[in-house]
Amino acid sequence: MGGDKMVREVGRFLTASKQGGYSDATLKQYEWHLEKAVLWLSGRGVERVSDIDRDLLREWGAELRDRWSPATIRQAVCAVRAFFLWLYEEEVINSDPGRALKLPRVPQRVQRTLTAGEVARLLTACDPGTTKGARDIALINTLVDTGLRASEIVAVSVGNVNLEARFLLVRVKGGRFEPAYFGDTVVGALEAWLDVRSGVARAGVETVFVSVGGGTPGRPLTTRGLRMILKRLGDSVDVAGVSPHAFRRGFACIADEAGAPTRQIQLAGRWKNIREVERYTLALRRGKLHQRWSPADYVANNDLDP
16 A cells, blocks of 8 residues: 555654653644545555655645644644654655645634632532542642643542642653642642542552542542543533633633732643743733723723813
8 A cells, every 4th residue: 555654654753752752642643643644645646755745745734724723733734744854854854845834823712711719619519528529629629729630630649649748749741740739728628538538449549539439439530530520510500611621721810810920820830831821811811901901991980071
């Protein structure tokens, strides 16, 4: 089959990227987009990566605009550009045609976040007198106080939680561990949950959060299980769009509301780029600015000469 040679090169690239520390999510994204690109190229009779030139890649990129959103196109272009740069560095090809591809601009949009009031409503859905309630209270408070991602919070082990120093160690992208700090409320919530966790968790389970009831009681909580828990809590108090990443955005927005500097939020949330924090807090900042400096309110509340 004509595309087999390209498929082998894609496999080599993904292996090298994994060894280089790319996250599993990025690798899956790259694999999906490169598979689609290889099919497109094979359909045009291209058998070897050395047969691909700038014009052909531009044609591929132009066709994407008729089918995908700017965000998805950007992912595809990033994957293909990384692939051809790697081929060039490995001296498989003599020039890098991927440089001809331009990244599309992705319109900035306001993303779903959780407000302080919504977090408070979610907590009212939890009965602290039950095992499940204690776990869910600890989950909610830890998520909103640390900004942990779904994959990060379900992987935290009991041995990596230091209640006295008020931090836990979390494995982040690249495999390294970083501290995530929390306050007194999380200390109390985690203490209450850990007191009852030992009676629930199965032998050998080291993760802080485990399933309660259901088909796998005592097993480590999965990302899918976490999403289901949060959605059900949201449904029970009429809060829509409750998800782990809505909590991560909520962490940034509520910290901003509480007066934390953007740079501090970036460090606490372990973002590499401060623009991510600014994007998450965009809607909040716009609203606060207008509430403080509303032209209509100024006209209505001041004795002005007509």
